[in-house]
Amino acid sequence: MAQRSFSAGPLIRPDNHKAAAFGRIVLYILLVFLSVITLIPFVWMLSSSLKLDREVFEFPIRWVPKVFHWENYSLIWTKAPMLMYFKNTAIVAVSVTIIQTMTSSFAAYAFAKLEFKFRDTLFLCYIATIAVPWQAYMIPQFIEFRSIGLYDTLLAIMVLQAFSAFGVFLMRQFYRGIPTELCEAARIDGLSEYGIWARIMLPLSKSAIATLVIFTFIGTWNDYMGPMIYLTTESVKTVQVGLRRFIQENSSDYHLIMAASMVSLIPVSVVFLALQRYFIEGIATSGLKG
Amino acid sequence: MIQSVPKPAVGKPKGKLGLKRTLIALSFIAPNFIGFALFTLIPVIAAVFMSMTEWSGGADIKWVGLQNYVNLFTVPQRYIDRLENPNFFSILGLFFEKVDIGIALKNTVTFTVITVPLTMIFSIALALVLNKAVKGAIAFRAIMFFPYVSSTVAICVCWNFMLMKNGPINQLLMLLGSNFNKTWTADSSMAIWAVIIVSVWKSMGYYMVIYLAALQGIPRELYEAATVDGANKWQQFWNITLPQLRPTTFFVSVMLVIGCFKIYDTVALMTGGGPGRATKMLVTYTIDEFNASKYGSACAIAMVLLVLVLTVTILQFRMEKKFSAD
Structure with a gap:
């Protein structure tokens, strides 16, 4: 099976360094944003699993629980x-x-x-x-x-x-x-x-x-x-x-x-x-x- | 079925030697084939026949021919009687509105038609972004792939909670000015969207990987030549990337369509086919009939699914031949 390297992409042209640097930053922001969207259900799952049941649907959402209820995991x-x-x-x-x-x-x-x-x-x-x-x-x-x-x-x-x-x-x-x-x-x-x-x-x-x-x-x-x-x-x-x-x-x-x-x-x-x-x-x- | 033995004149199995060879070969195949024949091949053949019987699991199986299919596809007379102007189209409308199989077909096709393009757009976008030389590409790739390997039960219950009346998604939408404050899976028009969102989110990482491999296979000279000719990034995308991805897109779309036709887990775990029959799919319907011990009818619905899937598969083969002939 062919071993492909996924990180190799088109080379950046040396004549426009600034534009390339800007492009990179945009790219990373986009990547982080997409990763967040992908991971958010898991983060919410983790956060909710450490709360009390009545805290799960609090408004507004609290991503980091006030108190970490680790006992949920033993319960x-x-x-x-x-x-x-x-x-x-x-x-x-x-x-x-x-x-x-x-x-x-x-x-x-x-x-x-x-x-x-x-x-x-x-x-x-x-x-x-x-x-x-x-x-x-x-x-x-x-x-x-x-x-x-x-x-x-x-x-x-x-x-x-x-x-x-x-x-x-x-x-x-x-x-x-x-x-x-x-x-x-x-x-x-x-x-x-x-x-x-x-x-x-x-x-x-x-x-x-x-x-x-x-x-x-x-x-x-x-x-x-x-x-x-x-x-x-x-x-x-x-x-x-x-x-x-x-x-x-x-x-x-x-x-x-x-x-x-x-x-x-x-x-x-x-x-x-x-x-x-x-x-x-x-x-x-x-x-x-x- | 008569099958011609492979051609080469030398080494063609003959006499005792041929028998010994065949026996050795069969000994290789037997462990898998016995299991395969017993637990896959026989049920596949049996399914066709069972769809033509009436059986509730007891001792009496009744052969009913195509009656199950007729029952499935018949619009009850009482609905037709209520029509002011019964013609072909109004009855067809009734079929998709009132008859279980009609509703299941409509829902399945609606789900497919929305989910397939959305998944493709997201997976191409992800692949394009990850195809750039970035640090940590492998980590990002793993993150985006993760929903695909996580258990459907866990992620469905999580999404169910997130899509609740006072859940985080509605809270977020409220910040954006929406006033939707119902539980998605309990709302007859939003329930299917809940299923679509989860399906797209779960499978986009998988198809991203396929697209990523395809992107890496596009010769770099094409882009270099286009740059020399003065094409901008956008033109390069439309005139090089997309056409070069066409075989992959074709393959992906077939896989997606077949996957969408077979949808069950996500629906069963999120909406249970409801509210009412709003998200009842073909497989959901099969399982409902199965749970009601109407085995013949359940098999007939399964055959409808089979016909749909085989049609897509055959179309794929035809089109692929055409593509490679071009």
């Missing part, structure tokens, strides 16, 4: 089993990511580098379903899952996400870019197909795998609709549906809702900040789906 853990929600979501997100990445890259190797009967037909099945939105087949899928006893289990959410056509497609596109001569040379050296996958393809596709891992992890962590349809028992709920329940049950405790929302954002923020380069470059180079 939410007693009002809802947040820790359990986190645990459930982590189990689902990690398993989905592992299954998705392993099986996709495994299958993609065959689609990209091996020749066999029905290859194109099978791959066509994958391509065709990429265009079909999940919302179009979620109901038969739900009925199928319920009839095999997956309703209201974490396993349902895992299976739901783990075998997407998208992962296979992404990995196959990447593998096609790796020279076939590498595989043939390895074959002559006596490496089996599994060996070629493990020793040559996997190490070469680190960046594609990183992209897939982050996409799958964040997508699964933030998924709301799947868990909403499948999970009803408290003990299997994920963060998103758990937070939703918390909001419904404490609908006038604005400060606590904001505190719980803040907490729910932390894990994904950490993953995003740590791996944002792969995430953003993955989108930039392959223009992935939303």
Whole structure:
């Protein structure tokens, strides 16, 4: 995957330094303004989470609370089993990511580098379903899952996400870019197909795998609709549906809702900040789906 | 379906060797394909058939052919009776005003038509600004991307509060001279705007990244030549940047349109499709029917969505061919 530098832009002409300097200042003001607009809901969320409920809608707004009510953040853990929600979501997100990445890259190797009967037909099945939105087949899928006893289990959410056509497609596109001569040379050296996958393809596709891992992890962590349809028992709920329940049950405790929302954002923020380069470059180079 | 085996004469799978190869290949594909076939392929096919049944989850499934579709798209006679002058257009008007699927289609299309251009304008603007050589570009980029990765539930509840009667947005608007003092999501004309604002705000950073990559791919010589010819920045933008971005804009618009057709989370979390049916979307309607255990009808609505999405996808392929032929 091409590593692009995002900071390089048109050079500034030396003949109009003053105008350029002025332009820079305008540019920075614009940037800061846009960042503020982007971040303001989060700032408001943070500020409200440290207030008392009656202070949240004070007029005029007070961005910095008079007194910082940090106890809001300890209160939410007693009002809802947040820790359990986190645990459930982590189990689902990690398993989905592992299954998705392993099986996709495994299958993609065959689609990209091996020749066999029905290859194109099978791959066509994958391509065709990429265009079909999940919302179009979620109901038969739900009925199928319920009839095999997956309703209201974490396993349902895992299976739901783990075998997407998208992962296979992404990995196959990447593998096609790796020279076939590498595989043939390895074959002559006596490496089996599994060996070629493990020793040559996997190490070469680190960046594609990183992209897939982050996409799958964040997508699964933030998924709301799947868990909403499948999970009803408290003990299997994920963060998103758990937070939703918390909001419904404490609908006038604005400060606590904001505190719980803040907490729910932390894990994904950490993953995003740590791996944002792969995430953003993955989108930039392959223009992935939303 | 008959598929021709790939052409090359050398290395073409033959006999025992071919069988062994095929088996090895299938062993690679099997772990993913079994899951994929069971949990995606079968439901996709089943959805088409289910949309032609009447079923509430019990033991009795009834085949009703296209009846679900007919029911969805029929304007009830009692409405037509009340019309003074029933003609095609007045009945069509009724369809979009009174019939659930008509309202859902109208809302979905309205939402799409406003959200797509707004998101594109904002993401191009952000990309243009970030494309300049600035210090901290990576940090700014991460900030603007952040809404996209944050959980919809958390940001929707936050925006809901901000758009409340006495919330910060109305307070800000009051400073600017507006006298709107209702809760946005409870007002039938503003509710859809609440959903639009959040959708644009959440996804503009994502498309910004795509545009940023496209901007960096525009050859610098084009601008240099234009400067020599005396073109100002504005002319350069209209005559170089925008035309060069055209393939990206096309791709982005298709992704956005499909994403808008599928909207559910934001609506469900902010307005619940209301007030009344003011923000009822196609998927909201599907879920409503699903919750009412009308599985056949729910699938029929889902098929309407599928047809819309596939139409856009096919148009994309056609147009792309045309573009590359030019």
